[in-house]
Amino acid sequence: MTLVQMRYFYEVCQWQNITKAAEHLHVSQPTVTVAMQALEAETGLNLFHREGRKITVTADGAKLLSKVSYILTEVARLDDEIRDMAHRHAKVRVAMPLQLGVVFLPHIFGEFRAEHPEIELEIIETGGVSALQMVEEEKLDFALTNYTADFSARLSYAKLFDCECTFVTRPDHPLAARHALSIGELKDEPLIMLDSKFFVDRLVQDAYGRAGEKPNVVHYSPYLHTVKNLVHAGIGSTFLARPSVLPTDGFVQIPLIDPLFINSGLVTKKGRQAFDDVRLVMNYLRALTKKLLDAKEKAE
Numbered sequence: 001m002t003l004v005q006m007r008y009f010y011e012v013c014q015w016q017n018i019t020k021a022a023e024h025l026h027v028s029q030p031t032v033t034v035a036m037q038a039l040e041a042e043t044g045l046n047l048f049h050r051e052g053r054k055i056t057v058t059a060d061g062a063k064l065l066s067k068v069s070y071i072l073t074e075v076a077r078l079d080d081e082i083r084d085m086a087h088r089h090a091k092v093r094v095a096m097p098l099q100l101g102v103v104f105l106p107h108i109f110g111e112f113r114a115e116h117p118e119i120e121l122e123i124i125e126t127g128g129v130s131a132l133q134m135v136e137e138e139k140l141d142f143a144l145t146n147y148t149a150d151f152s153a154r155l156s157y158a159k160l161f162d163c164e165c166t167f168v169t170r171p172d173h174p175l176a177a178r179h180a181l182s183i184g185e186l187k188d189e190p191l192i193m194l195d196s197k198f199f200v201d202r203l204v205q206d207a208y209g210r211a212g213e214k215p216n217v218v219h220y221s222p223y224l225h226t227v228k229n230l231v232h233a234g235i236g237s238t239f240l241a242r243p244s245v246l247p248t249d250g251f252v253q254i255p256l257i258d259p260l261f262i263n264s265g266l267v268t269k270k271g272r273q274a275f276d277d278v279r280l281v282m283n284y285l286r287a288l289t290k291k292l293l294d295a296k297e298k299a300e
Contacts, residue, residue: 001039001042001043003072003075004035005035005038005039006068006071006072007025007072008021008025008027008032008035008036008039009035009036009039009047009064009065009068010065010068010069010072011024011025011032012032012036012048012055013057013061013065016054016055016056016057017053017054017055018032018033018036018053018055019053036048043064045058045060045061045064046058046060046061047060047061047064048061077138080138081273091120091121091122092119092120092121092122092141092277092278092281093122093124093139093140093141094121094122094123094124094140094141094142094143094144094281095123095124095125095126095130095131095134095135095140095142095143095144095145096123096124096125096126096131096143096144096145097125097126097127097128097131097145097146097198098125098127098194098223098224098244099146099163099194099198099200099224099240099241099243099244100144100145100146100163100241100243100244100264101123101125102224102243102244102246103243103244103292104144104285104288105123107288108121108123108285112281112284116280119277119280119281121281124140126197127194127195127196127197127198127199127222128143128145128146128147128197128198128199129151129196129197129198129199129202130197131143131145131267132145132147132151132152132155132267135155135267135268135269136152136154136155136269138269138272141268141272141274141275141278141281142266142267142268142274142278142282143266143267144160144264144265144266144267144285145264145265145267146163146198146199146200146241146262146263146264147199147262147263147264147265147267148199148202148262148263149263154269154270155267155268155269155270156267156268156269156270157263157265157266157267158265158266158267158268159263159264159265160264160265160266160285160286160289161264161265161289161293162261162262162263162264163241163242163243163261163262163263163264164241164242164255164259164260164261165200165203165204165239165240165241165242165260165261165262166239166240166242166245166253166254166255166256166260167181167186167237167238167239167253167254167255167256168231168237168238168239168240168245168251168252168253168254169231169237169238169251169252169254170231170232170234170237170250170251170252171250171251171252173237173252175254176252176254178254179254179255180254180255180256180257181254181255181256181257182211182256182257182258183207183208183210183211183213183256183258184211184213187208187211187213187214187216188216189216189236189237190216190218190235190236190237191204191215191216191217191218191236191237191238191239192217192218192219192221192226192227192230192231192235192236192237192238193215193217193219193220193221193227193238193239194220194221194222194224194227194238194240195220195221195222196220197222199262200239200240200241200262201220203239203260203262204239204260207256207258207260218235218236219235219236224240224244227240228249228251231251232250239260240253241262241264266282266285266286
């Protein structure tokens, strides 16, 4: 079985349609059909049930697919590693949620880029859940993100700090003068929330659940600026990680009586080789975090 046959077989199984598989592979339909017929002849297995244009994978086909998927993943990993080795400096791919990006990105694109112009950085701004999924799928080198350590046993977590999530609202809100609030006091509060790609949503859902309540969410958004704009417009309030609220936002942040904290730190895939440039970026972020925390402690 050749790698080309494996790739054709994998795509046919994914689409369960020869035409769509051929379109995705950018080859002709007869090419894929002949390749699948040859594969069945070579293996002596019936890999598909055919009903007109629709095909389904047989039990033998499913077993073969699991083996082929593993091999193709390893081949793709090898290709990535060879490309990295072929260049003096790797392209470092990092995920960062919007809530941490407002603090870290100015330093990364300013200080770090000035000191290391030879390193190509690709920053993916996405929620913590999506960030961890991308690290697990090895689409990224690492993530600086909020996380829960039970998300996946295939990831390594290096905690840098605790990130508090607070109730965020306008200064003219009736509760704006409070120093702390309970979930019970907020059970009817209209909320604008970051969507399920962000761990803050899980944190808030769990907090309301423990209190026997359900949050009154009137809108979910994947965009931090949309959440802030709707709060400014008086549509509702929100919960955000403390670092994501800037002085220029003009919001009031109120902690809960039972505070909400989430882990924040560096997350990598277990067993994945870290190149020198990746380690350099991670070490910079560790040092920057310490610097920011020390400055905050002195200010307090």
